[in-house]
Amino acid sequence: MVKLFVEGGGDARRLRTELREGFHGLLSKAGVRRMPRIIACGPRSQAFRDFSNERQKGPAVLLVDSEGPGTASPWEHVRRDVEKPPAATEEDLHFMAVTMETWLCSDPGALEGYYGQGFKAAALPQRPNLEEEPKNDVNAKLAAAVKASRKGRYNKGEDSFTVLGRIDPGCIAARCPRWGKRFLDAAHSW
Numbered sequence: 263m264v265k266l267f268v269e270g271g272g273d274a275r276r277l278r279t280e281l282r283e284g285f286h287g288l289l290s291k292a293g294v295r296r297m298p299r300i301i302a303c304g305p306r307s308q309a310f311r312d313f314s315n316e317r318q319k320g321p322a323v324l325l326v327d328s329e330g331p332g333t334a335s336p337w338e339h340v341r342r343d344v345e346k347p348p349a350a351t352e353e354d355l356h357f358m359a360v361t362m363e364t365w366l367c368s369d370p371g372a373l374e375g376y377y378g379q380g381f382k383a384a385a386l387p388q389r390p391n392l393e394e395e396p397k398n399d400v401n402a403k404l405a406a407a408v409k410a411s412r413k414g415r416y417n418k419g420e421d422s423f424t425v426l427g428r429i430d431p432g433c434i435a436a437r438c439p440r441w442g443k444r445f446l447d448a449a450h451s452w
Contacts, residue, residue, distance in 0.1 A: 266452075268281060326358070360393065
């Protein structure tokens, strides 16, 4: 079984469980038949460490925020943070580009279903390729979209993983055509 190491989830057990459930929901909706073991790693540096240790033993995949526009090579993109482990391949590293909230913004209908009355889909990023939207803009536009909703704000810890499990993977593939689609396509081969 492939182990999927995911940046995020913090230190709280509840959040790590919600991360696993959110990604399980997303991958199930994508039609992934052999579900990976999803491991919430907390901070980015811990995700790299956990992945590196496991990759020496067997199949492992790492999923982190890209934090900005990606380069041609995934490991080249993260070289300021970590060296590529000797056993790792280009196919082992995937990005939520530029951040997980980018994936959430890809499906306004799922966000509206979660936030309810007052949600303003028109405030979300409108460009067809969301991977070109700067991280600060993604976060600001998501906050603006939920401001008048019944919840009143986006809370990464309380909302992100629940919403992720509701997102249509087809929306991610369509609006995050490089890294989002690459991740979802790869998940079918694990």
